Amino acid sequence: xxxxxxxxxxxxxxxxxxxxxxxxxxxxxxxxxxxxxxxxxxxxxxxxxxxxxxxxxxxxxxxxxxxxxxxxxxxxxxxxxxxxxxxxxxxxxxxxxxxxxxxxxxxxxxxxxxxxxxxxxxxxxxxxxxxxxxxxxxxxxxxxxxxxxxxxxxxxxxxxxxxxxxxxxxxxxxxxxxxxxxxxxxxxxxxxxxxxxxx
Numbered sequence: 001x002x003x004x005x006x007x008x009x010x011x012x013x014x015x016x017x018x019x020x021x022x023x024x025x026x027x028x029x030x031x032x033x034x035x036x037x038x039x040x041x042x043x044x045x046x047x048x049x050x051x052x053x054x055x056x057x058x059x060x061x062x063x064x065x066x067x068x069x070x071x072x073x074x075x076x077x078x079x080x081x082x083x084x085x086x087x088x089x090x091x092x093x094x095x096x097x098x099x100x101x102x103x104x105x106x107x108x109x110x111x112x113x114x115x116x117x118x119x120x121x122x123x124x125x126x127x128x129x130x131x132x133x134x135x136x137x138x139x140x141x142x143x144x145x146x147x148x149x150x151x152x153x154x155x156x157x158x159x160x161x162x163x164x165x166x167x168x169x170x171x172x173x174x175x176x177x178x179x180x181x182x183x184x185x186x187x188x189x190x191x192x193x194x195x196x197x198x199x
Contacts, residue, residue: 003183004062004100006030006051006091007069011151012106014039015176016068023180028062051087058091059098064183066104067091067130068176077122084123088130096137102189104182106175107131107145109166109194131192142182143192146170150197157198168196 003020007013008029017040020027028045031037037046049058051069059065071083088105095103107127114124134141147168154171158178174197182188 001025001063001184002028002061004028004030004047004059004065006065006067006087007106008044009035009037009039010068010070012149012172012176012179013068015153015173016066016179017041017044019176019180020183023184025180025183030058051091052082054087054090054094056094056097059095059100062095062098062100064102064104065091065095065100066106066179066183068106068179070106071123080122080126085126085129089133092130092134092137092139096139100139102140102142102183103134103137104179104188105131105134105141105143106179107143107192109145109147109164111145112192140189142188142190144175144178144182144188145192145194146175147194147196149175152197154197159196159198160193164194164196166194170195171197 003025005027008017017027028047030049031046032050067088071080110124111127111131114128115121131143147170150169150171152171153173158174
């Protein structure tokens with residue numbers, strides 16, 4: 001399966017690309033011209049594109065799309081909106097007009113009811129709007145909402161749904177594994193799923 005990965009050079013995206021390869025898929029890394037792609041497997045296909053200015057043909061030839069991008073914790077509110085909200089919504093719209101079968105969104109715990117103020121308010125509001133847009137797009141979709149991320153690979157011992165502790169942690173490796181599974185496993189499709197890792 002050809003899988004377009006937005007955020008492929010990020011901390012979670014790099015792991016996701018390797019997971020997709022291990023599952024027999026063909027990841028296509030969406031990268032900016034200035035992106036450092038040295039961390040990606042040598043044979044991974046690259047496709048140039050910027051989430052703040054996507055072309056209408058960015059999803060051409062792709063069976064699935066995974067949005068694993070993030071503006072980062074130290075970016076401005078404007079960039080958070082441009083990437084996490086507007087970029088995700090635009091990619092969703094392009095995917096809906098293409099032959100994409102499924103769109104997998106990396107969201108965040110707290111995105112369902114984002115706070116009005118606080119350090120994470122702008123980010124969670126952006127994620128909320130992106131998730132809602134995807135759910136109304138008509139695309140088959142999976143939305144994963146992990147708790148606070150760590151840079152651990154994890155041991156693939158995860159908790160989902162109501163048993164999740166919002167104050168727990170989720171290993172990026174575990175998150176990447178679930179995103180890769182959501183590309184072709186139907187159990188992840190539908191309502192957003194919260195997750196944590198047993199670290």
